Amino acid sequence: xxxxxxxxxxxxxxxxxxxxxxxxxxxxxxxxxxxxxxxxxxxxxxxxxxxxxxxxxxxxxxxxxxxxxxxxxxxxxxxxxxxxxxxxxxxxxxxxxxxxxxxxxxxxxxxxxxxxxxxxxxxxxxxxxxxxxxxxxxxxxxxxxxxxxxxxxxxxxxxxxxxxxxxxxxxxxxxxxxxxxxxxxxxxxxxxxxxxxxxxxxxxxxxxxxxxxxxxxxxxxxxxxxxxxxxxxxxxxxx
Numbered sequence: 001x002x003x004x005x006x007x008x009x010x011x012x013x014x015x016x017x018x019x020x021x022x023x024x025x026x027x028x029x030x031x032x033x034x035x036x037x038x039x040x041x042x043x044x045x046x047x048x049x050x051x052x053x054x055x056x057x058x059x060x061x062x063x064x065x066x067x068x069x070x071x072x073x074x075x076x077x078x079x080x081x082x083x084x085x086x087x088x089x090x091x092x093x094x095x096x097x098x099x100x101x102x103x104x105x106x107x108x109x110x111x112x113x114x115x116x117x118x119x120x121x122x123x124x125x126x127x128x129x130x131x132x133x134x135x136x137x138x139x140x141x142x143x144x145x146x147x148x149x150x151x152x153x154x155x156x157x158x159x160x161x162x163x164x165x166x167x168x169x170x171x172x173x174x175x176x177x178x179x180x181x182x183x184x185x186x187x188x189x190x191x192x193x194x195x196x197x198x199x200x201x202x203x204x205x206x207x208x209x210x211x212x213x214x215x216x217x218x219x220x221x222x223x224x225x226x227x228x229x230x231x232x233x234x235x236x237x238x239x
Contacts, residue, residue, distance in 0.1 A: 006168060009192040013208035018043070018178035020185075021091040023130045024205075025140045025162075026169025026194045033221040034132050034140065035169060035194050037205055038079050038089050041213040043178075046070040051235045052216040057082040059218050064237040080218060085227060087220070090129040091174060092118065098129065108141055109159050116155035117147050122181040124152045128172050138164050138224050142172050146184050160189055169194040202232035 009024065024037040040061070042048040051064045059080035063069045069076075077093040083102045088095050094115045101111030108131045118125040124147035131141045141161050148154040162170060170189035175182045195201055202219040209217070217234040 004191070006191045006193050009169070009171060009194075010204045010208040012171065012190060012192065013205065016177055017210045018175060018182070018213055020125070020174035020182065021128065022171060022173035023089050023091070023128055023142065024169050024171045024192065024194075025089065025130045025132060025142060026192070027138070027164035027166055028194055028221065029167035029196050031164075031166045032196075032223060032225075034087075034134060034138055034164070034224055035201070035219075035221050036080075036087065036089050036130065036132060037202070037217065037219045038091075039205065039209060039217040040079075040091075040215045041209065042215050043213060047075060048215055048236075050075055050215055051237055052079075052218050052233055054218070054231065054233055059233075061216075080220070085134045087132040087134075087222065088129070089132070090127065091125075092127050094127050094129055098131070108143070112143050112145060112157060112159070115145060117145050117152070119152075121152055122150070124184070125182075126174050126184055128174060128185075130172075132222065134222065134224060134227060140164065140170075142170055142189050144172060144185060150181075167194055168192075198230050198232055202234070206234045 021040050049064050049068045050061050053060050058078050060078050078095050081088045081099050088098045098111040126144050126146035129143045133139045143159045145157050148156045169192045171192045172189040198221045206217050215236050219232045221230045
């Protein structure tokens with residue numbers, strides 16, 4: 001197997017019942033758009049009780065049924081925000097940490113130095129984050145913050161920086177698979193194909209996610225010249 005193999009994202013998702021939360025960032029096949037996707041999954045009633053709501057320059061997660069909310073601290077946040085000509089995509093409230101850092105003239109990595117994995121022992125869910133930078137030249141980054149051991153004794157921080165290649169995306173997710181405790185994602189972000197059709201790309205992801213565990217999906221294509229954004233949103237529950 002070539003180390004440069006580019007996988008079919010739908011096949012990768014279809015073979016994994018619980019990747020958890022996932023971020024895909026890359027470039028469309030024609031090179032005209034920066035592409036991103038963010039999805040959430042859940043096993044508990046608290047986790048499954050969520051919907052995505054699109055607002056100007058950001059995506060927000062809300063409870064579907066507010067009466068059923070047990071602990072909002074790790075499930076309610078803004079996973080996508082725009083700061084100038086940069087887009088932040090994360091699986092937690094570190095979105096706000098990165099936003100504040102960028103507004104203060106700091107960088108993506110320095111912002112995440114202030115954060116660590118989630119305090120949800122024994123899983124210690126990693127914090128995954130991405131940044132699309134269209135300020136001068138199209139580049140993107142991914143990061144994962146995860147526990148150094150099974151006790152949560154320390155945090156290991158990994159960052160990946162990419163120059164875009166046509167039709168190529170990188171996929172990072174919180175868990176390798178289902179389990180108890182759930183095994184944390186390991187290795188580098190996976191290389192996956194991205195086409196030119198937003199609807200096809202989004203539907204493919206949504207239909208490939210495990211039916212019982214999927215909750216919501218948000219996909220965006222950003223024109224690298226005009227910065228116009230096209231999006232697609234899927235919620236398991238209608239709000």
